[in-house]
Amino acid sequence: MTTKLREVDVVIVGLGWTGGILAKELTEAGMKVVALERGGMRTSENDYSLPNIRDELRYVVRHDLMQNTARDTLTVRNNPQQEALPMRRLGSFLPGEVVGGSGVHWSGHTWRWTDMEFKIRSNYEERYGKKFIPDDMTIKDWGISYAELEPYYEKFEYTAAVSGKAGNLAGTIQAGGNPFEAPRARDYPLPPLTPILASEMFSDAARNAGYHPFPRPSANASQPYTNPDGSKFGGCQYCGYCQRFGCEANAKGSAHMTVIPIAMRNPNFELRTHAWATRVNKDSDGKRVTGVTYTNVLNGEEFEQPASIVLLCAYVLNNVHLLLLSGIGAPYEPVAQTGVVGKNYCYQTGAGATLFFDGKYFNPFMNAGGSNATIDDFNTNWAFDRAPHDFLGGFNVSGGFNTALPIGYRPVPSGTPQWGTAWKQATAKWYQTAMTINASGSVMANRYNCFDLDPTYRNAFGQPLMRMTFDYKDNEHKMGVHAAGVINDIAKSMNPTKLNSATARTDPWTVVPYQSTHNTGGAIMGSNPRDSVLNKYLQSWDCHNLFVIGANAFPHNSSYNPTGPVGALAYWTADAIKNHYVKNPGPLVQA
Amino acid sequence: MKKPELDRRDFIKGAVVGGAAAAGATTAITPIDIAQAEPAPAAPTAAPQAAGYEFLNLDEAAFIEAMVDHMIPADDISPKGTDLGVNIYIDRALAGSWGKGDRLYMQGPWKPGAPSQGYQLPLTPAQLYRASIEAANTHCRKTYGQSFDRLEAAQREEVLVGLSTGKIKFDSGLPVRTFWTTLYQTVIEGMYSDPIYGGNRNKAGWAIIGFPGAIAVHRDHVESYRGKPFPSKPLGIADLS
Numbered sequence: 001m002t003t004k005l006r007e008v009d010v011v012i013v014g015l016g017w018t019g020g021i022l023a024k025e026l027t028e029a030g031m032k033v034v035a036l037e038r039g040g041m042r043t044s045e046n047d048y049s050l051p052n053i054r055d056e057l058r059y060v061v062r063h064d065l066m067q068n069t070a071r072d073t074l075t076v077r078n079n080p081q082q083e084a085l086p087m088r089r090l091g092s093f094l095p096g097e098v099v100g101g102s103g104v105h106w107s108g109h110t111w112r113w114t115d116m117e118f119k120i121r122s123n124y125e126e127r128y129g130k131k132f133i134p135d136d137m138t139i140k141d142w143g144i145s146y147a148e149l150e151p152y153y154e155k156f157e158y159t160a161a162v163s164g165k166a167g168n169l170a171g172t173i174q175a176g177g178n179p180f181e182a183p184r185a186r187d188y189p190l191p192p193l194t195p196i197l198a199s200e201m202f203s204d205a206a207r208n209a210g211y212h213p214f215p216r217p218s219a220n221a222s223q224p225y226t227n228p229d230g231s232k233f234g235g236c237q238y239c240g241y242c243q244r245f246g247c248e249a250n251a252k253g254s255a256h257m258t259v260i261p262i263a264m265r266n267p268n269f270e271l272r273t274h275a276w277a278t279r280v281n282k283d284s285d286g287k288r289v290t291g292v293t294y295t296n297v298l299n300g301e302e303f304e305q306p307a308s309i310v311l312l313c314a315y316v317l318n319n320v321h322l323l324l325l326s327g328i329g330a331p332y333e334p335v336a337q338t339g340v341v342g343k344n345y346c347y348q349t350g351a352g353a354t355l356f357f358d359g360k361y362f363n364p365f366m367n368a369g370g371s372n373a374t375i376d377d378f379n380t381n382w383a384f385d386r387a388p389h390d391f392l393g394g395f396n397v398s399g400g401f402n403t404a405l406p407i408g409y410r411p412v413p414s415g416t417p418q419w420g421t422a423w424k425q426a427t428a429k430w431y432q433t434a435m436t437i438n439a440s441g442s443v444m445a446n447r448y449n450c451f452d453l454d455p456t457y458r459n460a461f462g463q464p465l466m467r468m469t470f471d472y473k474d475n476e477h478k479m480g481v482h483a484a485g486v487i488n489d490i491a492k493s494m495n496p497t498k499l500n501s502a503t504a505r506t507d508p509w510t511v512v513p514y515q516s517t518h519n520t521g522g523a524i525m526g527s528n529p530r531d532s533v534l535n536k537y538l539q540s541w542d543c544h545n546l547f548v549i550g551a552n553a554f555p556h557n558s559s560y561n562p563t564g565p566v567g568a569l570a571y572w573t574a575d576a577i578k579n580h581y582v583k584n585p586g587p588l589v590q591a
Numbered sequence: 592m593k594k595p596e597l598d599r600r601d602f603i604k605g606a607v608v609g610g611a612a613a614a615g616a617t618t619a620i621t622p623i624d625i626a627q628a629e630p631a632p633a634a635p636t637a638a639p640q641a642a643g644y645e646f647l648n649l650d651e652a653a654f655i656e657a658m659v660d661h662m663i664p665a666d667d668i669s670p671k672g673t674d675l676g677v678n679i680y681i682d683r684a685l686a687g688s689w690g691k692g693d694r695l696y697m698q699g700p701w702k703p704g705a706p707s708q709g710y711q712l713p714l715t716p717a718q719l720y721r722a723s724i725e726a727a728n729t730h731c732r733k734t735y736g737q738s739f740d741r742l743e744a745a746q747r748e749e750v751l752v753g754l755s756t757g758k759i760k761f762d763s764g765l766p767v768r769t770f771w772t773t774l775y776q777t778v779i780e781g782m783y784s785d786p787i788y789g790g791n792r793n794k795a796g797w798a799i800i801g802f803p804g805a806i807a808v809h810r811d812h813v814e815s816y817r818g819k820p821f822p823s824k825p826l827g828i829a830d831l832s
């Protein structure tokens with residue numbers, strides 16, 4: 001039996017970064033908001049405190065803050081010919097499952113994606129001709145511009161305490177910043193983090209090679225900070241336990257210590273934890289949604305929460321899954337190329353080298369989430385000619401550390417035995433005296449990379465798992481070759497005692513090991529309902545009172561981490577709802 | 592070939608056999624058990640640790656102890672694997688929620704799948720360990736006439752190479768590489784996880800690499816130790832609690 005509850009103005013599914021931002025903004029605008037979060041409440045004081053938070057086994061290896069795959073997971077395969085099988089435990093990506101979502105245990109790298117992404121098809125067609133884009137590459141313009149998002153990027157950077165150095169202030173290039181970034185109205189709220197030796201050495205080598213290194217912008221407060229909402233941050237302690245941990249110093253910009261507590265203090269807000277949304281309900285004519293059905297996972301009771309507006313903020317994967325389970329929008333089918341929901345799933349690619357310097361102490365355990373220097377010369381630099389390398393998109397290259405905990409990180413030169421005294425000697429010698437250079441590369445949409453519902457496997461609620469079909473294509477392989485070459489040239493110029501060179505990735509995508517929690521697409525934005533699920537306000541083309549917020553809206557993936565535009569789009573959508581939608585409920589863009 | 596001395600497993604089995612016989616039980620006793628029933632001189636001191644195993648049976652404990660001491664021999668870098676408590680770590684991990692399949696999606700149908708699809712066995716980590724140790728010992732008995740813990744160093748080395756490269760195939764059909772990856776990962780965890788989990792005893796694993804452990808504050812060290820060795824005595828969670 002399902003208990004039907006009293007209608008509220010807004011129901012939010014998932015209380016991570018996007019849900020937190022919308023909960024704060026809409027309750028402040030006077031709307032009654034209920035948030036449903038499948039995970040439990042965790043706080044910095046109680047859970048992310050010393051000494052227990054300094055536990056690599058619990059948080060990194062055993063996934064304490066992350067999705068429990070015994071209850072719900074995906075099935076995975078590399079291509080439509082393969083039979084998909086369940087991802088039986090987490091590996092390649094690590095979505096969160098607590099109040100605050102993945103924003104608790106992220107690293108904080110915060111980027112502004114530019115019109116190079118938002119106008120990708122037009123840019124490449126104009127410069128290289130239509131034929132440069134392979135037939136099966138389903139990239140498209142996003143239907144939004146950098147200029148529209150600029151103030152919202154700023155809002156997110158100031159909320160999350162991003163430390164960095166502007167490279168382009170209102171059109172004037174700034175020394176020490178990223179000269180290829182798009183113009184920004186204001187600098188970052190905080191100066192860059194203190195550089196570590198590895199990032200300084202990388203910067204010198206990159207500069208000598210003619211590139212333009214800059215400190216990676218990160219939501220790790222370089223000094224104590226109070227954000228415009230009054231949320232207080234401590235200064236980053238370079239503790240080395242950033243990614244996959246909650247921050248004990250409250251120095252990492254996270255929803256659970258910024259927007260969520262503000263919403264919680266607002267009487268218009270109610271949070272229900274352990275509340276697992278299973279379905280978005282539609283009205284009889286299918287033009288509006290009526291609310292959300294959820295299960296209290298503490299006792300199995302089912303509820304229906306009616307609402308005038310439904311916001312899906314449950315992370316890329318769960319947002320798309322909920323649309324498919326609820327029958328909202330036509331499911332995508334890659335062979336006939338019909339439908340839209342599930343289309344353009346993308347991920348990221350990469351390459352990396354390890355450099356060994358006899359006698360040089362990097363102290364790899366002293367780092368912030370964003371202790372890297374980066375070059376964007378092969379990424380947002382449109383002057384970089386892609387034609388000779390025959391790929392679209394780009395990659396950024398960085399040197400430094402953002403995690404070097406010993407269960408996961410013990411670099412040794414290739415050829416070292418895996419056990420015994422010789423292995424221990426090498427581990428002892430090189431742990432502190434090695435550094436890494438890594439590239440992160442974009443992934444272009446491909447017609448065969450997509451989501452749909454699995455025909456066989458089910459979750460704990462008896463619902464079909466979502467099926468992910470994904471593999472790297474030629475474009476990524478060619479980019480990998482180029483990225484490995486760039487990395488190796490920089491690495492060799494640094495004269496390491498030994499070098500484990502970077503190689504281009506040629507093997508299929510695998511569910512292990514960890515790669516990144518930068519999944520994108522599946523419920524993408526665009527300028528018409530024929531090839532997108534959402535309009536530019538992340539409003540469903542099918543049901544105008546449904547908004548789907550997250551990187552699910554990205555039609556392709558860049559080489560950057562996603563949360564800059566995810567946060568900006570959350571504020572942008574909040575404004576669209578407050579300022580336009582509630583005054584005149586209906587489609588904000590005419591189809 | 593020198594016969595390894597009788598170990599405490601023999602002693603304990605002997606004790607059990609003796610006890611059962613005294614109580615008039617009809618437990619099947621193999622000649623090997625009886626032959627090994629004399630107490631070994633070293634056994635009494637080692638016995639309390641064996642009594643502390645939560646999951647591993649005697650054969651498994653002997654296998655794991657031999658394995659971790661071979662992978663992590665005593666030398667001037669660190670004490671040996673069992674002195675680091677890696678065997679205890681593994682036992683606790685297998686006995687605990689991880690070993691029982693916590694967070695593992697355990698619904699069929701079960702198919703081998705492609706390597707890119709990850710772990711696909713219908714076994715919890717504890718079940719995988721149990722079945723694989725049995726299979727590895729079967730291989731050792733067939734090849735060398737002895738279980739793994741009774742092999743000489745060179746033979747142990749050969750078995751490890753076979754397991755890690757997949758050259759050894761288990762007759763039972765278990766994928767060797769899956770066992771090896773799990774085993775290797777847990778040995779590493781036993782060396783480098785916080786001592787509260789039973790391994791990394793006295794933080795001697797962290798000391799190998801100079802990892803400072805749970806220490807919290809490097810804000811000033813980032814500048815003052817840039818390029819210099821950081822003189823740290825590692826601290827664990829218990830030290831700070």
Ligand SMILES: Cc1cc2nc3c(=O)[nH]c(=O)nc-3n(C[C@H](O)[C@H](O)[C@H](O)COP(=O)(O)OP(=O)(O)OC[C@H]3O[C@@H](n4cnc5c(N)ncnc54)[C@H](O)[C@@H]3O)c2cc1C
Nearest residue numbers: 014016017018038101102103107108109277314517561563
């Ligand atoms: C280890 C790691 C490192 C990262 N580092 C970076 C980085 O450096 N830079 C960057 O840009 N990004 C990074 N990310 C990604 C970043 O965390 C996400 O982009 C961001 O948190 C997305 O916000 P979101 O609101 O979409 O999802 P989340 O913040 O994950 O919130 C989603 C919430 O929805 C809940 N939920 C899901 N399904 C349901 C359901 N059915 N019912 C109820 N609740 C549900 C979840 O429990 C969760 O709390 C990282 C991620 C990880 C895991």
